[in-house]
Amino acid sequence: MDKKNALRAGALAAGTTLMMLLMSSPASALTRDDGDDPGQGLSVIETLGLFVAAPIVLYLVIHVLVTIGDKTHQKKDPTSSNITTKADAKSEVKA
Numbered sequence: 001m002d003k004k005n006a007l008r009a010g011a012l013a014a015g016t017t018l019m020m021l022l023m024s025s026p027a028s029a030l031t032r033d034d035g036d037d038p039g040q041g042l043s044v045i046e047t048l049g050l051f052v053a054a055p056i057v058l059y060l061v062i063h064v065l066v067t068i069g070d071k072t073h074q075k076k077d078p079t080s081s082n083i084t085t086k087a088d089a090k091s092e093v094k095a
Contacts (some may be wrong), residue, residue: 040051
């Protein structure tokens with residue numbers, strides 16, 4: 001990439017970032033909108049439970065259900081469970 005393309009890409013990235021910052025100023029919520037009625041804030045324990053513990057528990061439940069479903073599928077698979085091999089096979093080649 002030459003200097004001209006790098007300068008063009010940098011200007012585009014800077015312009016895009018600046019426009020995003022200018023357009024997102026109402027998102028800072030310094031002033032309330034009409035009809036805005038926020039409730040009480042969450043405590044630290046409620047926040048951790050809602051945004052940390054609940055997703056972890058949900059992940060573990062899904063993981064357990066998928067693992068149980070996968071193990072029952074492996075028991076029914078006839079192609080991999082009926083293969084036996086002999087490790088002590090000897091060759092009977094006569095020279």
